[in-house]
Amino acid sequence: MSKGILLVNLGSPDSTDPKDVKKYLGEFLMDPRVIDVPLWARILLVKGIILNTRPKKSAAAYKKIWWDEGSPLIVLSEKLQKKVADRTSIPIGLAMRYGSMNIKKGLQELQDKGVNEVMIIPLYPQFAMATTETILVLAEKLQKEHFPNMKLIDVPAFYNKSEYLEILSKSIAEKLEKLDYEHLLFSYHGVPERHIRKSDITKSHCKIDKSCCNTPSPAHEFCYRHQCYSTTQQVAKKLNLKEGTYSTSFQSRLGFDPWLQPYTDRTIERMGKEGIKKMAIVTPAFVSDCLETLEEIAMEGEEIFHEVGGKEFTTIPCLNDRDDWADLLANWVNEWVTVKTQTV
Numbered sequence: 194m195s196k197g198i199l200l201v202n203l204g205s206p207d208s209t210d211p212k213d214v215k216k217y218l219g220e221f222l223m224d225p226r227v228i229d230v231p232l233w234a235r236i237l238l239v240k241g242i243i244l245n246t247r248p249k250k251s252a253a254a255y256k257k258i259w260w261d262e263g264s265p266l267i268v269l270s271e272k273l274q275k276k277v278a279d280r281t282s283i284p285i286g287l288a289m290r291y292g293s294m295n296i297k298k299g300l301q302e303l304q305d306k307g308v309n310e311v312m313i314i315p316l317y318p319q320f321a322m323a324t325t326e327t328i329l330v331l332a333e334k335l336q337k338e339h340f341p342n343m344k345l346i347d348v349p350a351f352y353n354k355s356e357y358l359e360i361l362s363k364s365i366a367e368k369l370e371k372l373d374y375e376h377l378l379f380s381y382h383g384v385p386e387r388h389i390r391k392s393d394i395t396k397s398h399c400k401i402d403k404s405c406c407n408t409p410s411p412a413h414e415f416c417y418r419h420q421c422y423s424t425t426q427q428v429a430k431k432l433n434l435k436e437g438t439y440s441t442s443f444q445s446r447l448g449f450d451p452w453l454q455p456y457t458d459r460t461i462e463r464m465g466k467e468g469i470k471k472m473a474i475v476t477p478a479f480v481s482d483c484l485e486t487l488e489e490i491a492m493e494g495e496e497i498f499h500e501v502g503g504k505e506f507t508t509i510p511c512l513n514d515r516d517d518w519a520d521l522l523a524n525w526v527n528e529w530v531t532v533k534t535q536t537v
Contacts, residue, residue: 197284197308198526199299200274201328202316202481204289205264209255215248221291226327228447229388238448251484258487266483267294270316272514273481273522280523283530284308290328297335300343310344312529314522316480318357319381319420320350322388348525352420353427356524360517361424362431365475368509369432374473376438376464379428380457380490381421381478383443385450389418401453418453424477444476445485461494465501472498475509480518482511 206217222228222239230238255264262268270287278285284306288299303311313332317324329347336345351357369377386401393399398412405412406419413419425441444457464472474494476486486508495506512518 195307196310196312196530197286197303197306198277198312198314199286199288199296199303199332200270200277200314200316200522201288201290201296201299201332202266202270203324203483204291204294205266205483206252206255207293209252209259211248211252214252214255215244217292218248218251219244224291224323224327226330227323229322229385229391254484254488257492258484264483265487266481269481269511269513273519276514276516276519277522277526280519281526283526285526286311290324290331296328296332297339300332300335300340304340304343309342310346312346312348312526314348314525317478318350318352318361318424318480319417319478320392320415321384321417322392323384325350326392346529349414350420352424356521358424358427358431360512360515360521361477362428363517364512364515365428365509366432368507369473372471372473372505372507374471374505374507375469376440376472377434378457378460378464378472378474379421379425379439379441380444380474380476381424381441381453382476382485383446383452383456384417385448385452387450389416389453392416421453421478428477444489457490457494458497461497461503462501465498465503468502470503471505472503473507473509476511480512482513486511 204217206213219239222243223235225235228235228239258265260268274285274287284303286299286303288294288296290296300311313329315325315328332345336343389399389401392415393412394415395410395412398410399405399416401418406416406422422441429439440460442455442457442460443453446452446456474490476490479486491508498506
């Protein structure tokens with residue numbers, strides 16, 4: 194079989210025009226694995242409320258971070274794709290879960306190149322319903338409906354792979370060694386607490402308390418919360434961070450249901466009020482800088498910190514198109530030529 198790779202990231206509006214942003218948000222928020230409520234309730238919430246109020250605000254936020262070349266997430270993903278392609282002879286495709294660069298187009302482009310076995314690589318280190326799972330479920334649906342002769346293979350969450358942790362830690366260390374900082378905050382994208390319970394394959398382990406993420410369990414294979422805390426702990430160990438000089442939080446909550454805590458914005462505010470003057474923040478749930486890192490964290494987060502007395506607020510970039518990150522992805526691709534992995 195002829196093999197190919199499809200890198201898949203989140204996606205982006207086509208432009209900062211509110212109409213494009215509305216279209217993008219509609220697709221994103223109507224995904225039942227993003228807002229996992231009954232269809233009637235999702236339609237009422239998304240089409241009846243959110244899409245009538247949020248697009249203009251989101252469009253203004255996108256305008257703050259938009260590059261001349263386009264969406265930072267798209268541009269950075271394309272640069273990464275090119276670097277990985279330069280390091281292997283296997284066709285490397287790129288798709289987004291939402292937006293114009295969709296997965297169907299990505300699979301079609303690979304099929305047009307003669308590819309009939311595709312490794313899907315969701316560009317998310319940790320597994321979550323609203324990220325990895327929705328990509329793989331849609332890819333399987335598209336395969337059955339449009340690409341029946343194509344075999345799909347997926348890459349499990351790579352948050353605990355030593356070579357990934359080494360590169361992530363190195364990228365953070367390179368920034369920290371130039372800083373005089375007091376606290377390093379690991380901020381991960383938030384999800385509703387119910388997503389954690391729904392992903393619990395044991396149906397009993399995930400209590401979302403102080404112990405379940407530290408107690409070994411098969412549930413951890415699909416537990417986003419555990420995988421986030423594990424990422425923090427492993428990176429902190431590699432960087433020899435002292436207890437109390439780093440912590441974990443969760444950003445970007447939506448609605449009124451309980452989401453993973455502590456919340457990033459409130460954590461930043463609390464630390465500033467407690468006297469922290471110099472703070473650094475890293476976002477390891479993302480491999481590419483995007484609206485959530487460039488605007489919500491780097492701009493809004495810094496504003497909150499300064500308002501409560503903080504002085505220096507430094508955002509550490511995502512892995513983006515770093516050469517060592519591209520090398521690692523290419524290594525995984527090249528290993529797949531001879532190593533069997535899990536079928537979707």
